[in-house]
Amino acid sequence: MSQTKILEIVDLNMEYEAGVSVVKNISFDVYEGEFLSILGASGCGKTTLLRMLVGILPPTSGRILKRGQDILKTPPYHRGMGIVFQNYALFENMTVLKNVTYAMKVHKIPDYEQQAETLLRRMGLWELKDKKPASLSGGQQQRVAIARTMVLKPDVILFDEPLSALDVSTRLLMRHEIKALQAELGVTMIYVTHDQEEAFAMSDRIMVMHQGRIEQLGTPEELIDHPACDYVRRFVGENLSMKLRDLERFRRTDS
Numbered sequence: 001m002s003q004t005k006i007l008e009i010v011d012l013n014m015e016y017e018a019g020v021s022v023v024k025n026i027s028f029d030v031y032e033g034e035f036l037s038i039l040g041a042s043g044c045g046k047t048t049l050l051r052m053l054v055g056i057l058p059p060t061s062g063r064i065l066k067r068g069q070d071i072l073k074t075p076p077y078h079r080g081m082g083i084v085f086q087n088y089a090l091f092e093n094m095t096v097l098k099n100v101t102y103a104m105k106v107h108k109i110p111d112y113e114q115q116a117e118t119l120l121r122r123m124g125l126w127e128l129k130d131k132k133p134a135s136l137s138g139g140q141q142q143r144v145a146i147a148r149t150m151v152l153k154p155d156v157i158l159f160d161e162p163l164s165a166l167d168v169s170t171r172l173l174m175r176h177e178i179k180a181l182q183a184e185l186g187v188t189m190i191y192v193t194h195d196q197e198e199a200f201a202m203s204d205r206i207m208v209m210h211q212g213r214i215e216q217l218g219t220p221e222e223l224i225d226h227p228a229c230d231y232v233r234r235f236v237g238e239n240l241s242m243k244l245r246d247l248e249r250f251r252r253t254d255s
């Protein structure tokens with residue numbers, strides 16, 4: 001993991017309703033090329049945080065810097081960040097190919113057809129290029145959603161529980177695919193999940209959120225060996241040995 005910061009989040013606060021913070025003045029840094037998971041119970045503010053980072057939700061206060069530049073006023077499509085949602089959010093009336101090329105055309109990317117083909121082949125989607133989303137499996141749809149985001153070459157990709165609707169074996173396969181894509185492209189990934197095992201298996205660092213605050217941000221080993229508080233200890237502490245085994249197994253099969 002690089003020591004260069006790609007994002008600096010400073011005192012970020014979100015109140016949907018005046019006086020009720022759901023993200024409470026949080027600050028943290030994200031490093032170039034890292035895989036950072038955000039782990040926390042339902043309602044703790046994970047999606048709210050991602051929406052602020054990508055630019056579709058203006059924060060109540062605070063700052064977001066990318067490579068040292070304040071990007072709060074930068075519209076989403078100029079932030080160089082992409083987001084992949086849990087429910088895929090594909091265009092149902094368009095083919096796989098059109099789903100992937102739509103934004104490229106809007107962005108007037110030259111040579112977009114060639115680039116889209118290369119990526120679709122790389123992701124095993126080329127044979128499906130003329131199909132509509134409804135005729136694809138969940139895993140295939142999520143792969144299209146990832147391709148659609150990747151094709152714009154963002155330097156940060158945000159994932160909001162991208163695998164939680166998939167069955168276990170597809171989920172395991174997709175974990176490896178996402179990590180392989182990251183290794184190949186060197187892109188920074190911020191990955192929201194409920195699933196502790198997933199976070200421990202995939203991440204360089206894990207951020208544990210609770211009620212709008214960061215309880216701890218550290219490597220999987222740090223969270224296990226030095227939990228910052230009882231909440232983290234309870235949250236990551238269950239089935240500790242199982243998680244360590246998973247972590248080792250995943251890293252072995254990964255290399």
Ligand SMILES: Nc1ncnc2c1ncn2[C@@H]1O[C@H](COP(=O)(O)OP(=O)(O)OP(=O)(O)O)[C@@H](O)[C@H]1O
Binds near residue numbers: 017041194
């Ligand atoms: N548009 C909105 N208007 C008002 N309150 C909202 C809105 N969106 C989210 N909230 C509230 O903000 C809090 C954080 O929600 P958020 O969706 O960020 O949680 P989350 O951590 O992503 O949860 P989950 O794991 O269930 O997806 C919750 O209490 C939620 O009810």
Ligand SMILES: [Mg+2]
Binds near residue numbers: 046
């Ligand atoms: Mg959410």
